[in-house]
Amino acid sequence: MPFADAKQDDTLRSWGLQPLPAPQTPVSIRSRHATLPRSPDKTMLPRGLGRSYGDVCLNGDGLLLMTDPLDRWISFDPLTGILQCEAGVSLDAILKLAVPRGWFPSVTPGTRFVSVGGAIANDVHGKNHHRAGTFGAHVRGFELLRSDGARQWCSRTSHADRFRATIGGLGLTGLITWAELQLQPIHNPMMDTEDLRMDGLSAFFDLADESDAHWDYTVAWVDGLASGEKLGSGIFMRGNHARPDDATPTTKKLRKPVEVPLHAPDFALNRHSIRLLNFMQDLKLRGDRQQKQIHFAPFFYPLDGVGGWNKLYGRRGFFQYQFVVPRSGQQSPVRDILRTLSESDESVFLAVLKCFGDAPPEGLLSFPRPGVTLALDFPNRGDSTLNLMKELDEIVFSNGGALYPAKDARMSPDHFRRGFPALDLFQTHIDPAFSSDFARRVEAIPPRNPS
Amino acid sequence: MNQNLPPSVLIFGITSAMAEHTARKFAADGCKIAIAGRNQARVHDIAEDLRVRGAAAIHELPAFDARKPDTLAPCVAAGFEALGQVDIVLIAHGSLPDQDRCAADIDTAISEMEINFLSVLRLCTDIANRLEALEKPATLGVISSVAGLRGRQSNYLYGSAKGGLNVFLQGLRNRMQPHGIRVVTLLPGFVDSPMTADIEKGPLFVSAEKAGACIHRALVRSAGDIAYIPFFWRWIMLVIRLIPEPLFKRLKL
Numbered sequence: 037m038p039f040a041d042a043k044q045d046d047t048l049r050s051w052g053l054q055p056l057p058a059p060q061t062p063v064s065i066r067s068r069h070a071t072l073p074r075s076p077d078k079t080m081l082p083r084g085l086g087r088s089y090g091d092v093c094l095n096g097d098g099l100l101l102m103t104d105p106l107d108r109w110i111s112f113d114p115l116t117g118i119l120q121c122e123a124g125v126s127l128d129a130i131l132k133l134a135v136p137r138g139w140f141p142s143v144t145p146g147t148r149f150v151s152v153g154g155a156i157a158n159d160v161h162g163k164n165h166h167r168a169g170t171f172g173a174h175v176r177g178f179e180l181l182r183s184d185g186a187r188q189w190c191s192r193t194s195h196a197d198r199f200r201a202t203i204g205g206l207g208l209t210g211l212i213t214w215a216e217l218q219l220q221p222i223h224n225p226m227m228d229t230e231d232l233r234m235d236g237l238s239a240f241f242d243l244a245d246e247s248d249a250h251w252d253y254t255v256a257w258v259d260g261l262a263s264g265e266k267l268g269s270g271i272f273m274r275g276n277h278a279r280p281d282d283a284t285p286t287t288k289k290l291r292k293p294v295e296v297p298l299h300a301p302d303f304a305l306n307r308h309s310i311r312l313l314n315f316m317q318d319l320k321l322r323g324d325r326q327q328k329q330i331h332f333a334p335f336f337y338p339l340d341g342v343g344g345w346n347k348l349y350g351r352r353g354f355f356q357y358q359f360v361v362p363r364s365g366q367q368s369p370v371r372d373i374l375r376t377l378s379e380s381d382e383s384v385f386l387a388v389l390k391c392f393g394d395a396p397p398e399g400l401l402s403f404p405r406p407g408v409t410l411a412l413d414f415p416n417r418g419d420s421t422l423n424l425m426k427e428l429d430e431i432v433f434s435n436g437g438a439l440y441p442a443k444d445a446r447m448s449p450d451h452f453r454r455g456f457p458a459l460d461l462f463q464t465h466i467d468p469a470f471s472s473d474f475a476r477r478v479e480a481i482p483p484r485n486p487s
Numbered sequence: 488m489n490q491n492l493p494p495s496v497l498i499f500g501i502t503s504a505m506a507e508h509t510a511r512k513f514a515a516d517g518c519k520i521a522i523a524g525r526n527q528a529r530v531h532d533i534a535e536d537l538r539v540r541g542a543a544a545i546h547e548l549p550a551f552d553a554r555k556p557d558t559l560a561p562c563v564a565a566g567f568e569a570l571g572q573v574d575i576v577l578i579a580h581g582s583l584p585d586q587d588r589c590a591a592d593i594d595t596a597i598s599e600m601e602i603n604f605l606s607v608l609r610l611c612t613d614i615a616n617r618l619e620a621l622e623k624p625a626t627l628g629v630i631s632s633v634a635g636l637r638g639r640q641s642n643y644l645y646g647s648a649k650g651g652l653n654v655f656l657q658g659l660r661n662r663m664q665p666h667g668i669r670v671v672t673l674l675p676g677f678v679d680s681p682m683t684a685d686i687e688k689g690p691l692f693v694s695a696e697k698a699g700a701c702i703h704r705a706l707v708r709s710a711g712d713i714a715y716i717p718f719f720w721r722w723i724m725l726v727i728r729l730i731p732e733p734l735f736k737r738l739k740l
């Protein structure tokens with residue numbers, strides 16, 4: 037198994053601490069005008085904030101183009117909400133700049149510690165996918181730097197094919213140096229939210245359909261341990277940016293997360309501690325419906341308060357398993373997946389369920405597509421965890437589904453090809469000097485002959 | 488400082504990571520900022536960035552090169568002209584020479600002296616005279632280094648440039664005191680920046696962002712004359728300076 041054993045260095049790993057890369061050479065990109073390093077015998081891969089769980093942000097035996105120095109603004113127009121910034125700028129920085137001026141990222145994933153480059157390269161989605169589509173849908177353009185030194189301004193009207201290949205392009209088409217984004221207007225930092233208890237999967241689909249028209253953000257937390265009658269029970273959460281008139285003004289500052297200093301002992305998150313967490317979440321929700329106005333940070337980024345929470349899973353790390361399947365009536369494959377989970381011995385800490393909207397995918401390899409997506413966290417317990425995921429694969433792929441590369445550390449080349457039918461077209465855009473552990477593993481790049 | 492107008496800040500060596508992060512703080516305060524550096528394209532990138540961060544105005548001054556004395560005066564003149572009133576000046580440029588090369592080749596050593604000491608002396612003299620003539624309270628901050636507090640075999644050329652600078656600033660402070668002009672000696676320890684890219688990072692390193700925040704505080708909020716960046720270097724250097732020379736000369740530092 038190429039996966040991490042218990043004692044390894046943490047720097048330059050991925051968020052799931054899985055798999056363990058061969059030694060990588062970081063190279064800082066100090067300026068957006070700089071040229072790429074010349075390295076005839078090593079491949080390169082852009083690196084953002086390393087928030088991808090698996091190996092799309094790893095390049096063993098190769099170079100990592102570190103984009104953290106690319107943290108400058110270029111322009112921001114507070115009248116139109118159009119922002120130009122370098123690719124290493126984080127969503128956290130964008131929030132700090134834009135929220136006080138009445139603007140918000142049009143799409144945000146569940147952590148604000150991602151870079152603009154990383155958000156484009158995984159074409160990330162948020163709780164508003166059903167209304168707003170993916171991050172890429174709000175990218176007006178970006179500059180792409182290729183290993184031959186060419187700089188291309190890519191947009192819907194210029195190098196449009198390269199633009200579509202790079203959105204969701206997993207860092208393989210070149211280095212995004214800077215980008216132009218469209219933000220969305222807000223009136224204040226508050227969110228009007230509603231939490232609803234759902235007692236099963238059909239309640240989820242009903243609530244999702246009912247919420248589509250009036251709620252910008254929807255998502256559900258499912259109790260992965262519930263079984264039988266309670267299968268698919270959990271909490272459905274929905275929210276809108278607060279209107280101007282009814283917000284309680286707050287000047288809450290985005291705080292630095294409290295850091296988890298060390299790896300937790302491996303037993304810290306076992307089945308019992310997880311039950312406890314699910315239970316506590318449930319308790320918070322007294323009654324069947326709770327309405328409240330809260331700051332955007334706990335609404336969008338419940339996990340960001342604790343930096344390095346991934347280390348709570350112990351040194352062996354953990355897997356995320358996120359798939360999308362078409363919605364085929366109420367007998368969704370999601371039901372089979374949840375049943376398989378509840379019958380297994382593995383513990384699921386977080387099970388996050390969401391219906392995607394019908395917007396056509398923005399990039400050639402974009403993961404979001406019409407259907408329903410479920411994200412699961414598994415502590416790495418070795419073979420039994422891998423075997424369970426194999427079982428889940430059966431259900432996902434027999435229903436025409438796909439797995440999310442940003443969260444994946446183990447899907448097969450065949451599964452990748454089946455989930456991403458535009459792969460052949462995409463391959464014509466890959467920069468020959470770029471590669472990643474992910475690309476080699478799923479054979480997005482044909483294996484090289486060792487020379 | 489006039490309470491009604493945004494403070495005016497003049498920064499030399501803006502492309503140093505510490506200076507850039509300090510400037511970001513001034514920009515967020517809504518200051519008027521004039522910036523100068525060696526590489527005009529990078530100065531321009533920083534100017535755009537500072538504008539978005541909230542600077543009331545940004546002036547890009549003509550390029551200056553610390554090794555070319557005649558590029559300094561025009562840059563200072565342009566800065567004072569652009570800003571009119573000058574409240575805060577920060578001098579931040581410098582280079583970290585390779586001690587072995589300086590020991591082997593005197594021309595390298597002299598050129599490093601020019602960058603780290605003589606050019607700063609030229610700038611400070613010009614600036615001090617101008618500030619004096621403006622007859623308004625102001626602050627002049629200069630980035631020196633803890634390396635200037637005691638000579639060590641591993642970088643005494645750099646250390647002696649900064650040591651000379653420290654004494655120069657002491658004298659200048661003394662002279663400017665009656666005019667209400669503060670001279671602040673900024674003494675960073677290890678800062679993680681492109682200048683130290685080749686040095687292995689230890690626990691005493693701080694980020695350029697953190698150093699910038701310390702410098703901003705030293706120039707704006709505190710009243711001290713000498714600021715250690717960050718504070719703990721005061722205690723480390725106290726210990727280092729207390730070691731008797733007969734013992735110190737035997738240490739491998």
Ligand SMILES: Cc1cc2nc3c(=O)[nH]c(=O)nc-3n(C[C@H](O)[C@H](O)[C@H](O)COP(=O)(O)OP(=O)(O)OC[C@H]3O[C@@H](n4cnc5c(N)ncnc54)[C@H](O)[C@@H]3O)c2cc1C
Nearest residue numbers: 084085086087088145146151153154157160161206207212
């Ligand atoms: C707590 C948590 C919650 C999350 N929630 C969501 C969610 O709700 N929805 C979702 O979609 N994702 C989610 N994610 C995943 C995360 O949003 C993505 O993995 C994101 O791409 C990470 O960005 P990054 O800057 O860390 O990029 P990295 O992980 O460092 O890199 C990701 C990819 O982007 C490429 N890349 C980075 N910078 C550039 C560049 N400048 N030019 C070209 N390519 C580049 C890399 O090569 C790599 O292929 C979550 C992750 C965490 C940890």
